[in-house]
Structures are given as structure tokens and as C-alpha cells.
């Protein structure tokens with residue numbers, strides 16, 4: 001009915017006007033807490049959160065009362081009002097909401113301030129100390145000590161709080177009509193309950209490549225650490241992969257490099273010798289986006305971003321990108337270290353900011369990614385281009401480029417150590433969490449379920465025995481205490497290759513996909529921009545079709561990108577007499 005439609009237009013317009021102010025205030029309070037961890041700032045953040053919850057509840061209930069049936073409305077108003085009807089934690093009464101906020105704020109503070117005291121007395125934080133140790137130490141026992149210390153310091157203290165948090169989170173999701181919080185999170189992908197089946201199918205296509213890489217790396221670790229610590233038919237000890245969670249293996253590339261003497265793939269030495277600082281790294285990233293015809297960062301971005309870890313207070317160092325919902329104030333919070341890994345992370349975070357800027361004129365309910373995986377994929381897509389030896393050479397971070405097969409294998413292996421290694425990790429975090437929210441995994445089985453997924457999906461085993469009644473390893477990975485969903489990264493690692501392939505084609509690239517650098521291509525930028533400016537105003541399948549010409553997630557682009565390496569790994573594993581996979585499931589180092 002025309003009058004219902006015009007009512008809906010007025011209602012959603014009022015919502016966006018009011019929401020911009022409310023969300024600005026709650027975002028700013030959250031920013032102040034994360035960049036200044038203190039009781040005072042936690043209380044101020046929670047007070048603002050109570051106000052924004054009251055706002056969400058007021059509009060949500062009005063939407064349910066005035067528009068019980070949205071099916072007759074135009075698509076834009078229907079999607080906006082359906083979204084406004086979901087209250088989330090605003091469903092909770094004040095006592096429950098305060099407990100929920102104290103639990104989540106406390107768990108994030110525990111994670112962000114945990115330290116490990118080494119045998120020699122050094123007190124190490126995660127960022128930058130333990131991150132650097134896990135990346136650079138090749139001492140089996142030093143790595144084991146740091147790994148054990150971190151998981152005990154960050155995970156164990158929040159095991160009980162996490163159970164309480166789950167109960168309250170589910171209470172809110174059930175009030176919105178979901179079975180549990182896991183189902184609520186999966187609903188963002190608009191796949192009629194098929195998200196898990198879809199990601200399982202994508203993983204089935206990629207698991208053979210992961211298993212070949214795993215076997216090759218296991219062989220190299222065997223050569224380094226010996227048969228006491230590595231079993232060629234068993235999972236790999238979790239602390240030897242260069243990363244606290246074994247989620248990306250790029251930091252042990254030096255142990256696996258196929259052909260030595262070729263130009264390096266790591267720009268860190270050049271960055272450091274050329275006196276790069278955080279600001280120079282951010283400006284380098286901005287320049288790449290602008291070269292595609294995308295937006296510069298705003299003045300507010302440069303004025304308000306936290307570039308490096310402050311020395312005078314505790315902060316949440318885990319990187320993040322912030323939208324203050326006023327079309328100009330966008331910020332990154334990051335404890336930047338001058339190395340290649342952080343240059344890539346800066347592109348990742350800048351990708352979030354670009355998305356914010358491209359959809360800033362959408363109504364508030366549409367200021368999000370087409371799906372959460374798309375938001376994670378923007379920066380990484382550009383980073384695929386930036387990482388090419390050709391591009392690094394162009395910007396003076398690599399002295400010369402060899403055009404030969406061996407140098408190409410070196411490059412593809414270093415990319416696989418970050419991109420292929422990540423896939424089972426990106427899948428397993430929410431496999432674990434969905435099972436916890438659904439009740440399949442009660443507290444008594446938190447650790448056991450985690451270990452089983454680590455072993456089955458990643459082929460990784462803890463370096464020391466785990467105790468299911470006290471250990472809580474999931475709590476030692478940021479996104480669990482920070483309550484940030486994770487399947488988005490698995491989705492991103494698949495779709496970023498589709499976006500990259502499509503932008504490469506638009507740029508007129510000829511030759512192997514992995515050599516494509518679409519730097520300065522306005523055609524590539526236009527392709528990406530058409531998808532970014534939609535925000536979440538259309539289902540992600542529509543946005544996917546905009547940028548790639550097909551509506552589905554597909555692993556074909558990723559498989560094409562790595563195809564020379566896939567053949568090489570199979571050949572190498574055959575030569576080494578290694579059987580990909582891990583059958584000695586009960587082996588321990």
C-alpha cells in the first residue's frame with residue numbers, strides 16, 4: 001500500500017539520522033577504551049553501550065509494531081526495516097546487559113594485558129614481544145616455553161567467563177528468533193542455512209593443496225629440528241610455524257625456501273634500511289588505493305588514527321578499522337612495527353577504511369560489507385598486487401626481479417605459507433564456536449573440541465599436554481575474547497582471489513595470474529568501486545556478480561593462482577618419499 005511505503009521511507013530516514021549520532025557516541029567511547037584501557041574508560045564505554053542499546057530497542061520495537069509484514073515494501077525499505085528489527089544484545093535487560101559488557105570488556109582486557117615471564121626474567125607482552133619471538137626464534141624449547149606461557153596467561157583466566165558470556169549471548173539471539181548466536185552470525189551471509197555446507201565444500205576443494213604444503217613444510221621442519229620433535233606421519237607441533245596460533249607460516253619461509261640465491265620475497269630489510277616508519281607505510285598504502293582512482297584518506301583519518309603503540313598506557317594492540325558514522329571520521333588503531341607483515345596488515349586495515357568511504361552515503365543499516373567476508377577481502381586483494389616482486393621493485397623495496405621459474409616458485413611458496421596455511425585455521429575457529437553456541441560443546445569439552453579441530457583440520461598438535469579442566473586455548477586467540485566472528489576470514493581468503501582475478505582482467509593483465517600488478521589501473525579500481533559503494537544494500541551474490549560476473553564463491557581463481565606450485569609440491573613430496581596427511585594421530589613430540 002502506498003501509504004505504508006511512504007511511512008517506511010520516513011521511518012528509515014529518521015532511523016538513519018538518529019542512529020548516526022548514537023553510533024558516533026558509542027564508537028567514540030569504545031575507541032577511548034581500546035586506546036586507553038582503564039576501569040574509568042570501561043565504565044564510560046559500557047554507559048554509552050547501554051544508551052545505544054536503548055536506542056536500538058526503541059527503534060526495533062517500533063519497527064516490529066508498525067511494519068509487522070515488510071514483504072510489500074520496496075527492497076531498500078524492506079531490507080533496512082528487517083535489519084532494524086534485529087535487536088541483538090539490546091534484547092537483554094539492564095542487569096544482563098551490564099554483566100555481558102563487563103564480561104566482554106574484561107576478557108578483552110585480559111587478552112590485551114597478558115604477559116609471559118621467561119626463565120631469564122624477561123617479561124614479554126604479545127605485541128610486539130611474543131609475536132617477534134615466535135617469528136624469529138628457532139630454539140625448540142624457547143618457543144615451547146613462550147607458547148605454553150601465552151596460552152596459560154591469556155586463555156586459562158577467561159574459561160569461566162566465556163561460559164557465562166555464551167549463556168547471555170544466546171539469550172539475546174534467541175530473543176531475536178535464532179536458535180543460538182551461531183545461527184545469528186551465519187544469517188549475515190543470507191544463504192538459507194547453507195553457509196556451513198558451502199564453506200565445507202570450498203574446504204574440500206582446497207584441502208589437497210593444504211595437505212601437500214603441510215607435508216612439504218613438515219619435511220623441512222624434520223630437517224631442522226630432527227626426528228625427536230617431528231614425525232613425518234603425524235601432525236606438526238604447533239609452536240614451530242612462526243606464529244603463536246600457527247595460522248600463517250610466512251615467518252619460517254627461510255626454513256623452507258626452495259631455491260636460494262634468488263631475489264628475496266621479503267621487503268623488510270629494504271624497509272628498515274630505507275628508514276620506513278609507520279607513517280611512510282600508511283602513505284604507501286594510501287598511494288596504491290589512490291592510483292586505482294579510489295579515495296584518499298580524510299584529514300580526520302590522519303588526525304585521529306593510532307599508528308603505533310603508546311608508551312604510557314595499556315591499549316588493545318590487535319589492529320582494527322573504525323567508522324564513526326559521520327562520513328568523515330574514519331580511523332585505524334594499530335601497534336605498527338616496521339616490517340613486511342605489518343605493511344600487508346596496513347593494506348588490510350586500509351581496505352576496511354576504503355569500504356567505509358565508498359558506502360558512506362548509504363543509509364546506516366547498509367553501512368556494512370556485502371557480507372563480512374567481503375569487508376575482510378578488500379585490503380587483501382590489493383595486497384596480492386603489492387606483494388608481487390614486480391610491484392615491490394617498482395616502489396624500490398626489492399632490488400631486482402628475476403624472471404625465471406625458480407624465483408616464481410619461491411614467490412608462490414611464500415604466498416602459500418600465508419594464504420594456503422591459513423585456510424583450515426580460518427575454518428576451525430567458528431566451527432568450534434558454533435558448536436559452543438549450539439550447546440554441542442559444553443565447557444567440559446571446550447579444550448577437547450579445540451584440540452580435535454586443530455588436529456583434524458590443521459594437522460597441528462600442541463607442544464605440551466593440555467588439561468581439559470583448566471586449559472582454554474581458544475581464549476588465547478584475540479577473536480574469541482573479543483567476540484569477533486572468524487568465518488569471514490575463510491570466506492575472504494577465497495573471494496579475494498576472485499576479486500584479484502577480475503581486477504587483473506579489467507587492467508588488461510596478460511600472463512600468469514600470480515604475476516599481476518594492477519597498480520595505477522583505473523579500470524581495475526572502477527570494478528572494485530562498483531562493488532564497494534553498494535555496502536550491504538544488496539545481497540552479496542548481487543555484489544559478487546557486479547565484480548566477477550558470477551554470483552558464487554569459487555576456489556577456481558585461488559587454484560589457478562597457485563597451480564604452478566601445486567604441481568611442484570606434489571613432485572617434491574614424491575621425491576622426498578613423503579605421504580601427505582597425518583595418520584599417527586596419537587603421536588606427541
Ligand SMILES: O=C(CCC(O)(O)[C@H](Cc1ccccc1)NC(=O)c1ccccc1)N[C@@H](Cc1ccccc1)C(=O)O
Pocket residue numbers: 247248318319320321322348349352375376380482484489
Ligand atoms: O584480525 C585480523 C585483522 C583485524 C581486523 O581488521 O579484521 C579487525 C578485527 C576486529 C577488531 C575489533 C572489532 C571487530 C573486529 N576488523 C575490523 O577492523 C573490521 C571488521 C569489520 C568491518 C570493518 C572493520 N586478521 C585476522 C585474520 C587475518 C586476515 C588477513 C591476514 C592475516 C590474518 C587475524 O589476525 O587473525
Ligand SMILES: [Zn+2]
Pocket residue numbers: 348349352375376
Ligand atoms: Zn579485517
